[in-house]
Amino acid sequence: EVRLVQSGAEVKKPGATVKISCKASGYTFSDYHIHWVQQAPGKGLEWMGLVDPEKGDSVYAENLQGRVTITADTSTNTAYMELSSLISADTAVYYCAAGLGIFDYWGQGTLLTVSS
């Protein structure tokens, strides 16, 4: 069974940095890209970027360039999403998802609250 298990909820102050993890199991980690998707409260889904665990390459949404870093550790089958210079608008649930372009499998989501 494919599982993506994300780290727990976070509360951060404006200007801080957060790093959320996504541990994969049940498949060969390098077979799928890991994507990150943001969902603000009551809003839709926004693609943030992806990492190719096999090559280590990442692609980011333009509006997050410079603030987001997505990485993968093949020794632990874990992907990470780091978001810096946090603002209140970054308050959202963050999902990791595995797939090749489509999002076949999803993590349970991690709630990030940015508040002073």
Add this chain to the structure above:
Amino acid sequence: EIVLTQSPATLSLSPGERATLSCRASQIISFNYLAWYRQKPGQAPRLLIYAASTRATGIPDRFSGSGSGTDFTITISRLEPEDFAVYYCQQHSTYPFTFGQGTKLEI
């Protein structure tokens, strides 16, 4: 970036009825790389359809997808109680991958 516009924003139907949801792209989606997801409250989205018309594993045949180019549709032939949720289309032909704004299917 490819902008996806879903319609209607909200669709009110009853169990057993047929639902048709639309997704229009601002430019042609190559290879029909268009997927549909259903998101129930408090849950992660679930993949329903990919490549415009292929059902994902475990998805019942009451779900069907169609379309090509810039216009796509998902049809739910007989609504079950669990189908009342928000539906999103998503394109993966061009970076950045983008989602539509969602259609809420309500009773």
